[in-house]
Amino acid sequence: MFKKLFIGNTKINFYNIGSLLFKIFLIELIVFILILSLAFTNVLDLNLSVDFTGGTTYQLETNYASNDVSEIMNSNILEISRYQTFENSNTLIFRATEATAEKEAQFLEYLSNKFNIPDSDIEFQRVGPTFGSEITQKGLRALFIFLSFIVLLITFRYEFRFSLIALVALIHDLLLCLSIYLLLNFEITPSTVIALLTILGYSLYDTVILFDKLNDSTKLKKGSVLNEETLNTTFNEVLMRSINTSITSVIPIASILFIGNYLGLSGSLTDFALPLFIGILSGTYSSIFITVPFLSRIIKK
Amino acid sequence: MKSFIKLFILPLVAFSLFYYTIISDITPKLGLDLQGGISVILTAPDGTEAELLEQAVEIMRTRIEAFGDVQEPEISISGDTAVLVQLPGVTDQNRAIEALGTTGLLTFRPVLESSLNTGYSPAFEYINNPDDPDSPIKKVEQGADELMGLSIEDDPKSISYLLGINSGFPVIYELGPAELTGNDISDAIAVYPDNEWIVSLELKPESENKFTNLTKKLASNQGEQRKLAIVLDGEVVSAPGIAFDVDPNVGITGGNAAISMGNSDAGESANNLAVILRYGALPVAFERSSIQKVSASLGENTLQLGLQAGIVGLIIVSIFLLLYYRLLGIIAVFGLSSFGLLFYSIISLLSKYQGYTLTLAGIAGAIVSIGLAADSYIVTFEKFKDELKVGRSFPFAANKAVNDAWNTILIADFVSISAAVLLYILAIGPIRGFALALGLATLFDLLFTRIYTRNAVPLLSNITKNTRYCFPIKIKDLQDV
Numbered sequence: 165m166f167k168k169l170f171i172g173n174t175k176i177n178f179y180n181i182g183s184l185l186f187k188i189f190l191i192e193l194i195v196f197i198l199i200l201s202l203a204f205t206n207v208l209d210l211n212l213s214v215d216f217t218g219g220t221t222y223q224l225e226t227n228y229a230s231n232d233v234s235e236i237m238n239s240n241i242l243e244i245s246r247y248q249t250f251e252n253s254n255t256l257i258f259r260a261t262e263a264t265a266e267k268e269a270q271f272l273e274y275l276s277n278k279f280n281i282p283d284s285d286i287e288f289q290r291v292g293p294t295f296g297s298e299i300t301q302k303g304l305r306a307l308f309i310f311l312s313f314i315v316l317l318i319t320f321r322y323e324f325r326f327s328l329i330a331l332v333a334l335i336h337d338l339l340l341c342l343s344i345y346l347l348l349n350f351e352i353t354p355s356t357v358i359a360l361l362t363i364l365g366y367s368l369y370d371t372v373i374l375f376d377k378l379n380d381s382t383k384l385k386k387g388s389v390l391n392e393e394t395l396n397t398t399f400n401e402v403l404m405r406s407i408n409t410s411i412t413s414v415i416p417i418a419s420i421l422f423i424g425n426y427l428g429l430s431g432s433l434t435d436f437a438l439p440l441f442i443g444i445l446s447g448t449y450s451s452i453f454i455t456v457p458f459l460s461r462i463i464k465k
Numbered sequence: 466m467k468s469f470i471k472l473f474i475l476p477l478v479a480f481s482l483f484y485y486t487i488i489s490d491i492t493p494k495l496g497l498d499l500q501g502g503i504s505v506i507l508t509a510p511d512g513t514e515a516e517l518l519e520q521a522v523e524i525m526r527t528r529i530e531a532f533g534d535v536q537e538p539e540i541s542i543s544g545d546t547a548v549l550v551q552l553p554g555v556t557d558q559n560r561a562i563e564a565l566g567t568t569g570l571l572t573f574r575p576v577l578e579s580s581l582n583t584g585y586s587p588a589f590e591y592i593n594n595p596d597d598p599d600s601p602i603k604k605v606e607q608g609a610d611e612l613m614g615l616s617i618e619d620d621p622k623s624i625s626y627l628l629g630i631n632s633g634f635p636v637i638y639e640l641g642p643a644e645l646t647g648n649d650i651s652d653a654i655a656v657y658p659d660n661e662w663i664v665s666l667e668l669k670p671e672s673e674n675k676f677t678n679l680t681k682k683l684a685s686n687q688g689e690q691r692k693l694a695i696v697l698d699g700e701v702v703s704a705p706g707i708a709f710d711v712d713p714n715v716g717i718t719g720g721n722a723a724i725s726m727g728n729s730d731a732g733e734s735a736n737n738l739a740v741i742l743r744y745g746a747l748p749v750a751f752e753r754s755s756i757q758k759v760s761a762s763l764g765e766n767t768l769q770l771g772l773q774a775g776i777v778g779l780i781i782v783s784i785f786l787l788l789y790y791r792l793l794g795i796i797a798v799f800g801l802s803s804f805g806l807l808f809y810s811i812i813s814l815l816s817k818y819q820g821y822t823l824t825l826a827g828i829a830g831a832i833v834s835i836g837l838a839a840d841s842y843i844v845t846f847e848k849f850k851d852e853l854k855v856g857r858s859f860p861f862a863a864n865k866a867v868n869d870a871w872n873t874i875l876i877a878d879f880v881s882i883s884a885a886v887l888l889y890i891l892a893i894g895p896i897r898g899f900a901l902a903l904g905l906a907t908l909f910d911l912l913f914t915r916i917y918t919r920n921a922v923p924l925l926s927n928i929t930k931n932t933r934y935c936f937p938i939k940i941k942d943l944q945d946v
Contacts, residue, residue, distance in 0.1 A: 215755070310884060361888060369877045369881055372880055405847040408847075409840040412785065416782065416835045417778070419774040
């Protein structure tokens, strides 16, 4: 089996498993929608960082006891909406809702006195309430223009239906990432958003490479029609490339995650790495297992 | 021979650029998130004119420079209305924010004396030295520095020695305590009625009397003491004299005053003065959208993590490529290393000559691009394998593979580049750094695929005809379908 995979001689009948893959896709979709609706009804909490909600965060590294945290939570200087501790590091993070600049400075001083560290060693971030919505708006605008452009590009180079399939694969990857974030209650920061945008690029890149291969094999056949045979040979041949590429793409990102975890560092770089890790695996998956059922439907018609 | 030149041209460029950056000690400029400091994003109201925004940025820049201990502050306009201020190495956030946020202190102070009269700072007094008549003793007023004779710290409540520019020449003024502030002004506008630029000033009704009394006092003086200095953040912006037809018993009444600025050339300075009078300092009321402080230690940790992860990632990817693709793997690893060196050198050079700062987002973009660059080799090698599989000869398969792969990679990279370009144009702040790194890396990837890989793989196919040297498979297995 492994040897066959190497050679590209695997004999998976992608055309026949198309309907099965389609069912899997539908189940996935239902799960995503379920998770999203749980989020909308506030059963699951979308953990947005201050960049989106407005407010302040304080991050410090210190030896603390467990009652320190509850004491700070009840200090009544600021309304602290969330705090975060880490298993293998002494980092403490507090997040507070918006308040006056004096109150924020007062809290900073309070922390610096309590743990006896200079206040220049405390990370401090303050974000106005409108900033997040501005970033989101700009991001959405960029996304919309980009996607329209991609649809045009794929339509021009291949065909219109292919661009829809690429979009479905893309939305699948984004939904998967979002669902994992919702379920595990990870914090969504601007870094996460950048990572999501990268996933978007990666997912399309992967799908386009596949379409290109499919296009080449179709052209070789008589009449240049996409049929069961070309679908099967193309996807069997391309399997090894997909696996190898996802391995080489995932390794650098995995090393950020593992080295970061080993050093006890949690920060923006790991904020990037996690969604990328999920996204690249999902992108590889979707470029084959989401495109195949749709392609086999096209052939059937 | 020709293909040898093509083969080594890119690695050669990469190595020599890298060597150049090393010997000239050019390193990437690190962003705040990697070296610590304060970053502030200020947002102007929607629809603010670009010109006003640029003016505000200029004013902020001078203020931050006046602030002293900031190394390489960076103030840039980002998007339509946002101004991004980066203060690396600054940890005293209150002072930094003060310098940016408040609209500057504008005061009106009577001139007591100026260097126009004395020829040196009014803070100096030269007393005859009985022992040596040629070198009089210099006495410096309290609070002024000995070299220039300027107040070390400007206190608007007491006498200060401040610098101003009068028709292109520096003048040091001795100023009395502030009598009026920017809050007393309701409006100011530059007009050009009779071949002369005039800044027309309007006072708030409650401040009219103060102004009348001040001008009465000044109109009774002569020479320098007839002047009223307009001071912004410790600098004399202008020191117009009270006109000679103003009666010392009446002063300037009615809450209006006109400052004559001179003939047709003075339009720009009249406008600038009007803006300063109207807005204090910043012509735009900014909202502080985001303030972020990163301590130096966290920044350093993140940089270390990024570098270690990048190197470890590159090594593992190399081992994997060598194990799987063997001789082809050597092509890939050599190409990837050159790619890495070129990328590092270009980022360093961009830092030096274009002011690019390498941020965390940029590092993330670079790490992602390792994967993309490696993929281009994999796509090429796999096509090579497919061609061998259908029984083509080594050289033919290699040539066809590199040509086909180029088409595929071109369109796939085109998607990545357009994503990068769009992100760069539409996004603000850190996302731009990411987009630039990603776009640059993809561009290099295209170059390497076109020039390096395209020549390297056919060259190898002439050297060996054994699939075992290129893939973990025997040719018999490959073709035995």
